[in-house]
Amino acid sequence: MDFSYSPEAEAFRNEVREWLAENMKELPEWWGNPDTAGPDPDSKEYRQFNSWWHRKLYDAGFVGIAWPKEYGGRGATIMEQVIFNEEMAKHRAPAGVGGIGVGWAGPTIIVAGTEEQKRRFLPKILTGEEVWAQCFSEPQAGSDLANLQTRAVEDGDEFVINGQKIWTGGALEADWAILLARTDPDAPKHRGISYFLLDMHAQGVTTRPFKWMTGEASHCEVFFDDVRIPRSLMVGELNQGFYVAMGTLEFERSSLGETIGRENIIQDLIKIMKKMERNGQPLSEDPVIRQKLAQSYIETNILKYMGLRSLTRQLRGDRSGPEANMSFVLAGESIQRLQDFAMQVLGPYSQLGKGSKHAIEHGRWLRSYLASRGIPTIGGGTVEIKRNIIAQRVLGLPRSY
Numbered sequence: 181m182d183f184s185y186s187p188e189a190e191a192f193r194n195e196v197r198e199w200l201a202e203n204m205k206e207l208p209e210w211w212g213n214p215d216t217a218g219p220d221p222d223s224k225e226y227r228q229f230n231s232w233w234h235r236k237l238y239d240a241g242f243v244g245i246a247w248p249k250e251y252g253g254r255g256a257t258i259m260e261q262v263i264f265n266e267e268m269a270k271h272r273a274p275a276g277v278g279g280i281g282v283g284w285a286g287p288t289i290i291v292a293g294t295e296e297q298k299r300r301f302l303p304k305i306l307t308g309e310e311v312w313a314q315c316f317s318e319p320q321a322g323s324d325l326a327n328l329q330t331r332a333v334e335d336g337d338e339f340v341i342n343g344q345k346i347w348t349g350g351a352l353e354a355d356w357a358i359l360l361a362r363t364d365p366d367a368p369k370h371r372g373i374s375y376f377l378l379d380m381h382a383q384g385v386t387t388r389p390f391k392w393m394t395g396e397a398s399h400c401e402v403f404f405d406d407v408r409i410p411r412s413l414m415v416g417e418l419n420q421g422f423y424v425a426m427g428t429l430e431f432e433r434s435s436l437g438e439t440i441g442r443e444n445i446i447q448d449l450i451k452i453m454k455k456m457e458r459n460g461q462p463l464s465e466d467p468v469i470r471q472k473l474a475q476s477y478i479e480t481n482i483l484k485y486m487g488l489r490s491l492t493r494q495l496r497g498d499r500s501g502p503e504a505n506m507s508f509v510l511a512g513e514s515i516q517r518l519q520d521f522a523m524q525v526l527g528p529y530s531q532l533g534k535g536s537k538h539a540i541e542h543g544r545w546l547r548s549y550l551a552s553r554g555i556p557t558i559g560g561g562t563v564e565i566k567r568n569i570i571a572q573r574v575l576g577l578p579r580s581y
């Protein structure tokens with residue numbers, strides 16, 4: 181086993197490092213500064229800052245690294261994308277605005293979209309001029325996504341959409357969304373769904389934000405009241421949308437290079453443990469705390485090697501397969517253990533949020549603890565569903581539902 185990178189890959193890494201070292205000097209002084217509170221992540225100011233940074237990344241050729249050149253990408257390989265992700269995490273650089281657009285919607289359009297859709301949408305996803313959301317889940321269709329009830333009824337060259345979505349991240353500022361709707365209510369449930377590109381500014385689209393327990397309100401319920409979508413904005417074949425969506429979810433679940441974020445958290449906790457005392461001794465000497473920290477480090481390294489295995493498969497042109505669910509479950513549950521551990525390290529200070537005089541790093545740890553309950557084990561499909569897939573498709577047990 182050889183974990184070293186090729187000379188070309190290392191040259192690219194140096195290019196990214198040099199660019200980040202130079203350009204991160206322009207970041208506002210609150211970025212990454214534990215002593216200064218920045219704007220709230222769902223504020224207009226924060227979004228403007230993110231768009232500005234995204235544009236800089238784009239101008240430097242770092243958005244859509246593995247996308248084809250003809251649609252504005254860099255035309256490099258997934259290896260360069262991973263190296264870029266690693267360096268961004270190591271440098272603790274801001275991510276930009278592209279999340280769902282660059283990560284999921286764009287790759288789906290590249291694989292399943294028409295030429296017209298590619299030319300219309302991909303360049304603006306890359307520049308960050310158009311921001312995307314994902315309208316898949318409904319109140320009665322989360323784990324059982326194929327149960328979705330939002331209807332799309334054909335009317336000439338258009339479809340008329342009525343229904344409701346829930347948990348739509350970033351819907352308030354999104355310009356476009358990937359949408360699943362039922363086009364054949366009489367077909368078996370997986371086979372009556374189509375995949376659309378929805379203009380979030382279209383007449384009849386209403387977004388209603390709701391608050392997370394962190395206090396942010398970036399997720400919404402979205403209601404459709406006779407919203408018209410031209411047929412040209414359907415992705416893939418009529419009634420085949422569920423299978424297109426499975427491809428989107430595969431992009432969503434490939435989180436290469438993400439273990440460095442965990443290493444950063446561990447390093448930050450080590451600094452706190454060396455400074456903070458309990459019962460007259462620094463926390464770094466507390467035997468229970470040391471055991472837990474070491475355990476987090478072990479899990480982080482297991483994830484790193486599982487990630488490299490998955491990268492090897494992808495570089496060979498294989499799909500990630502049902503085994504990818506193992507990383508997902510371990511990643512989700514171990515980040516929760518790590519955030520839980522951070523609460524124990526900080527003790528009563530962990531309960532102080534932004535605005536409190538004695539809050540550590542403006543309540544960063546409380547916020548990340550609460551946030552870790554959502555996306556890691558529910559947002560991209562729940563860990564129970566992943567375990568079911570492992571039981572069935574990796575271990576050969578019968579289907580459970």
Ligand SMILES: Cc1cc2nc3c(=O)[nH]c(=O)nc-3n(C[C@H](O)[C@H](O)[C@H](O)COP(=O)(O)OP(=O)(O)OC[C@H]3O[C@@H](n4cnc5c(N)ncnc54)[C@H](O)[C@@H]3O)c2cc1C
Pocket residue numbers: 313314315316317318319320321322323324346347348349399554555558559560561562563564565568580581
């Ligand atoms: C933070 C966050 C962000 C999200 N962002 C988006 C987004 O941007 N766009 C979007 O479309 N959706 C989004 N979602 C929705 C997400 O995909 C769903 O919450 C998820 O699929 C679970 O569906 P549900 O909430 O309806 O729970 P349910 O499906 O009702 O599940 C409830 C519980 O029952 C368990 N369960 C259900 N079925 C089974 C089974 N067969 N076997 C064993 N256990 C089972 C589940 O694991 C869970 O514990 C987001 C969710 C969260 C929490």
